[in-house]
Amino acid sequence: xxxxxxxxxxxxxxxxxxxxxxxxxxxxxxxxxxxxxxxxxxxxxxxxxxxxxxxxxxxxxxxxxxxxxxxxxxxxxxxxxxxxxxxxxxxxxxxxxxxxxxxxxxxxxxxxxxxxxxxxxxxxxxxxxxxxxxxxxxxxxxxxxxxxxxxxxxxxxxxxxxxxxxxxxxxxxxxxxxxxxxxxxxxxxxxxxxxxxxxxxxxxxxxxxxxxxxxxxxxxxxxxxxxxxxxxxxxxxxxxxxxxxxxxxxxxxxxxxxxxxxxxxxxxxxxxxxxxxxxxxxxxxxxxxxxxxxxxxxxxxxxxxxxxxxxxxxxxxxxxxxxxxxxxxxxxxxxxxxxxxxxxxxxxxxxxxxxxxxxxxxxxxxxxxxxxxxxxxxxxxxxxxxxxxxxxxxxxxxxxxxxxxxxxxxxxxxxxxxxxxxxxxxxxxxxxxxxxxxxxxxxxxxxxxxxxxxxxxxxxxxxxxxxxxxxxxxxxxxxxxxxxxxxxxxxxxxxxxxxxxxxxxxxxxxxxxxxxxxxxxxxxxxxxxxxxxxxxxxxxxxxxxxxxxxxxxxxxxxxxxxxxxxxxxxxxxxxxxxxxxxxx
Amino acid sequence: xxxxxxxxxxxxxxxxxxxxxxxxxxxxxxxxxxxxxxxxxxxxxxxxxxxxxxxxxxxxxxxxxxxxxxxxxxxxxxxxxxxxxxxxxxxxxxxxxxxxxxxxxxxxxxxxxxxxxxxxxxxxxxxxxxxxxxxxxxxxxxxxxxxxxxxxxxxxxxxxxxxxxxxxxxxxxxxxxx
Numbered sequence: 001x002x003x004x005x006x007x008x009x010x011x012x013x014x015x016x017x018x019x020x021x022x023x024x025x026x027x028x029x030x031x032x033x034x035x036x037x038x039x040x041x042x043x044x045x046x047x048x049x050x051x052x053x054x055x056x057x058x059x060x061x062x063x064x065x066x067x068x069x070x071x072x073x074x075x076x077x078x079x080x081x082x083x084x085x086x087x088x089x090x091x092x093x094x095x096x097x098x099x100x101x102x103x104x105x106x107x108x109x110x111x112x113x114x115x116x117x118x119x120x121x122x123x124x125x126x127x128x129x130x131x132x133x134x135x136x137x138x139x140x141x142x143x144x145x146x147x148x149x150x151x152x153x154x155x156x157x158x159x160x161x162x163x164x165x166x167x168x169x170x171x172x173x174x175x176x177x178x179x180x181x182x183x184x185x186x187x188x189x190x191x192x193x194x195x196x197x198x199x200x201x202x203x204x205x206x207x208x209x210x211x212x213x214x215x216x217x218x219x220x221x222x223x224x225x226x227x228x229x230x231x232x233x234x235x236x237x238x239x240x241x242x243x244x245x246x247x248x249x250x251x252x253x254x255x256x257x258x259x260x261x262x263x264x265x266x267x268x269x270x271x272x273x274x275x276x277x278x279x280x281x282x283x284x285x286x287x288x289x290x291x292x293x294x295x296x297x298x299x300x301x302x303x304x305x306x307x308x309x310x311x312x313x314x315x316x317x318x319x320x321x322x323x324x325x326x327x328x329x330x331x332x333x334x335x336x337x338x339x340x341x342x343x344x345x346x347x348x349x350x351x352x353x354x355x356x357x358x359x360x361x362x363x364x365x366x367x368x369x370x371x372x373x374x375x376x377x378x379x380x381x382x383x384x385x386x387x388x389x390x391x392x393x394x395x396x397x398x399x400x401x402x403x404x405x406x407x408x409x410x411x412x413x414x415x416x417x418x419x420x421x422x423x424x425x426x427x428x429x430x431x432x433x434x435x436x437x438x439x440x441x442x443x444x445x446x447x448x449x450x451x452x453x454x455x456x457x458x459x460x461x462x463x464x465x466x467x468x469x470x471x472x473x474x475x476x477x478x479x480x481x482x483x484x485x486x487x488x489x490x491x492x493x494x495x496x497x498x499x500x501x502x503x504x505x506x507x508x509x510x511x512x513x514x515x516x517x518x519x520x521x522x523x524x525x526x527x528x529x530x531x532x533x534x535x536x537x538x539x540x541x542x543x544x545x546x547x548x549x550x551x552x553x554x555x556x557x558x559x560x561x562x563x564x565x566x567x568x569x570x571x572x573x574x575x576x577x578x579x580x581x582x583x584x
Numbered sequence: 585x586x587x588x589x590x591x592x593x594x595x596x597x598x599x600x601x602x603x604x605x606x607x608x609x610x611x612x613x614x615x616x617x618x619x620x621x622x623x624x625x626x627x628x629x630x631x632x633x634x635x636x637x638x639x640x641x642x643x644x645x646x647x648x649x650x651x652x653x654x655x656x657x658x659x660x661x662x663x664x665x666x667x668x669x670x671x672x673x674x675x676x677x678x679x680x681x682x683x684x685x686x687x688x689x690x691x692x693x694x695x696x697x698x699x700x701x702x703x704x705x706x707x708x709x710x711x712x713x714x715x716x717x718x719x720x721x722x723x724x725x726x727x728x729x730x731x732x733x734x735x736x737x738x739x740x741x742x743x744x745x746x747x748x749x750x751x752x753x754x755x756x757x758x759x760x761x762x
Contacts (some may be wrong), residue, residue: 007738017588022746030754123757137743160754173613228697283719305647 007081014080016067016085017095018136024060028053032122039544049055050110050121053549057125061103061132067171068095077583082211083204084143090584091140093352094279097359098139098272100561102132104363105268107554112264112370118524124164128268131157134221135276143215144193144203147280151189151244151446154276155182162261170377175261181253182243183545189240195233205288220291224577228262234289234296238303241284244277245333247303255318260377263370267363270329270333278336282351283584286343293343301341304433307334308440315447321380322373325365328406329508333446335421335437342428348581350417350424353574355407357413364558367403371395371551388455400554406564407448408441412567420574455504593634601627614660618653624650638725 035052040440049457077088106128111122134153159182163175196216197203206215226234243250258266285296311331317323339351371380372388372395388396405412418441425433565573604627607620625648632641733741 024717026749082736084739120757120760123753127753127757130746133746143740145737146743149740149747150741153743156747156750156754160757162752163758166758376648383686479600 009324010076010078011080012069014075014078015140016071017064017087017099017407018133019141020063020067021133021136023059024056024281025126025133027130028056028060030120031056032126039404044325049474053067053121054110055089055124057106057129058103060129061099061106064095064132064136065103068092079142079207079213080149082485083139083207084141084146084381084581086140086142088583089576089580090279090283090348091136092483093580094139094275094355097352097355098132098135100356101268101271101275101359102128103361104360104554104558105264105272105549107557108264108267108367108370109417110364111548111551112262112373113227116262116375118165124161127157128159128265130154131161131269132272134268135272138276139279141280141283142205142213142256144196144205147284148193148277150185150280157188158265158273158516159190161265161269162257164265165262168260168262169376170375172260173584174257177260185243185250188236190245191236192240193235195229195236199227199230199233205283211422217290217291219462220289224291225342226292226295228555230292231295233274235299237284238299241277241281245274245281245336246330247307247333247337248330249306251311251473254330255323255326258329261323263366263373267366267370269353270326270366271359271362274329274333274336276361278333278340278351278355279584284526286340287584290343297341300337301430301433303385304334304337304341305436307331307337308518309334311428312440312443312447315444315508318447319357319382320380321369321385321451322366324451325362325369328360328444331440332362332406335418335441336438338421338425338430339431341433342424342430344424344428345578345581346424349574349577350421350584353570354417354421356577357562357575358415360558360565361402361405361414361563363410364400364562365406367551367554367558368395368399368402369402371548377436382451385451386454386458390459390492394552395555396455398559400455401559402562403452405566407445411563411566413562413570416566416570416574420570438503447506456541488542491534493494532560589655597627597634601631615657618656622649623655625653627641641731680761731735749760 005181017444032053062152071087073093074086079086079088106125109124109128109497113124118124131154134155135156137146137150138154141150159175159179161175162178163172165171189528193203200219202215202219204213204215205325206213206217206219208217209217239250243253246254258270262271285291286299289296306459308331308349311327311329311334314322315327317330318327336351336354339354341347344352369380372384378384385399388399401412405414408418418437422434422437425431425437601624604620604623608617608624611617611620625644629641629644629649632638632644
């Protein structure tokens with residue numbers, strides 16, 4: 001084959017959504033440079049950072065969304081650029097989920113960034129859009145080349161976004177951890193790609209039903225017996241993909257990264273990465289490697305079962321809401337893998353539809369948490385959420401709404417999505433997966449509901465300020481009483497405690513011991529006490545400030561989307577997903 | 585190159601590259617290790633030359649032996665660590681045993697694959713839609729690579745530029761003083 005290839009206008013039109021995003025990302029960097037940043041107006045206050053840049057980024061996402069819809073209507077669905085990138089309905093459907101998550105993440109950002117007093121937002125939004133672009137390339141990849149490049153684009157941008165809060169150690173840790181582990185996984189994937197190239201002689205996927213750009217699919221159809229090289233390649237590829245969709249046993253990074261990263265970034269990456277990686281996973285395995293399905297199906301089956309069971313079990317024991325959601329996202333990856341195992345048009349359509357529903361639900365849940373998170377990354381423990389309903393009823397209501405949706409209760413999108421996915425398991429001839437999926441979903445309901453119960457039914461802990469001031473006194477009392485000099489050393493409260501326990505030395509010792517235990521348990525809180533209080537007042541001030549309307553807008557949009565997907569649109573969207581899946 | 589010349593040069597290169605690779609892990613001084621890594625990469629480049637892969641040989645020298653190793657040396661010299669530092673003591677001694685076993689497994693598996701003659705693989709070569717070998721035969725290695733890069737894979741090439749922009753942005757964000 002000779003290389004007389006010229007990019008045509010039609011090729012560029014087929015990747016219009018990506019082009020819009022790339023253009024706007026570069027534009028943001030330029031605009032950031034030109035915005036008036038006089039010394040008198042600190043950057044963290046100016047309207048520029050909190051109005052122009054997010055608006056521009058949002059316009060970019062909306063433009064890409066519009067381009068996607070135009071492509072749905074008038075696009076020819078052909079492969080672009082010599083079979084390197086697809087513009088089929090399957091890719092476009094994945095774009096919808098990715099762009100929804102990106103849009104919601106951007107809407108949640110300004111209020112959060114303002115609270116954390118982060119400057120340099122030009123880079124933030126540019127990287128946000130670059131990550132979105134990478135996800136879209138990954139989802140639309142029809143060649144291992146594009147697949148790897150998309151993966152790298154999104155990963156690089158996300159490493160930096162995760163570590164963006166430079167003053168917060170957990171954020172730095174998240175960025176670093178994600179970087180190291182994810183690079184390792186990328187190396188696995190790349191090695192697998194190289195071996196598959198060695199075994200088949202091509203990096204293109206090849207489309208079903210046409211011989212326009214022959215690729216791996218055509219090779220495997222012609223030579224369905226798998227060589228050792230191909231098997232090793234598929235194995236390494238599985239590792240790389242399983243890491244990206246955070247399937248067990250490759251999930252270790254997920255909770256730490258989701259917890260440490262800025263909450264709007266988590267809202268975006270938890271959905272976007274999953275959507276892109278799963279669509280690519282499904283395309284590579286259930287379509288391109290379909291002729292050798294017997295070789296990989298058992299492995300992916302085991303991954304799905306492990307991930308469903310393990311993710312839900314690990315989520316049960318989490319006390320931090322962000323970590324809980326991280327493990328629940330692991331569990332959701334398990335449900336989604338059912339679609340890959342089941343395969344066929346139904347399985348792929350179920351994945352696409354589930355991802356779209358999941359985008360709104362999970363982004364909404366993390367968005368609600370973003371309004372609670374403080375600079376030192378506290379504020380999302382179950383203790384902090386307790387009684388939220390009495391303090392901030394709307395926020396608690398939204399969070400409960402999204403959690404119920406994730407658990408799969410009917411009026412929200414989660415139910416329709418899960419229903420369809422389990423139906424696909426049955427259709428694909430895997431009733432055991434249906435059974436495991438339903439059982440683990442019931443298990444999942446427990447921890448979602450427990451969090452909701454904590455917000456609505458348990459009274460808030462007594463105002464922290466008071467109790468926190470008490471504890472140091474108690475600590476002194478404990479230490480002093482142990483040495484037998486309690487009354488002299490302790491403050492007023494310690495004296496009260498020792499009078500209460502009376503002079504009986506044994507009783508005092510016991511009481512002091514419990515007090516000492518209590519203080520050691522609370523020691524970290526004590527250290528943070530001044531800052532926490534400052535943050536609390538700041539948060540209170542912010543609740544009434546003009547900026548948090550963006551958060552409400554984001555939450556409202558996510559809730560609306562989740563509700564619409566669950567009630568009005570599911571039949572139409574599932575139909576669309578079925579048609580889209582046939583083109584993957 | 586063919587016949588005895590090929591065999592002799594292969595064995596000379598093989599011994600030299602293994603020796604320099606051993607140097608990487610056996611030298612106590614990090615700078616020596618880095619320098620013998622450069623040497624190893626140069627020998628690898630010569631292997632490529634021997635196989636007629638002109639372009640990869642040059643890229644190997646330019647990128648690995650040149651750019652990446654210079655970076656390594658910068659880091660090593662700027663963060664010069666004292667070998668007597670207790671933090672640098674081996675905290676996971678069992679790792680060595682595991683690494684040795686896994687290394688043996690890898691060598692065994694690879695030799696098994698090579699010796700059992702896994703078809704590497706005529707069908708794949710015949711099928712290859714890129715069919716670069718024809719272009720290589722007609723025009724040579726570097727021309728074939730250039731054609732693939734700027735014609736067939738121009739899209740991937742363009743996307744790579746975007747990846748680099750993201751990487752530069754990242755360096756900017758992480759390197760800036762808060």
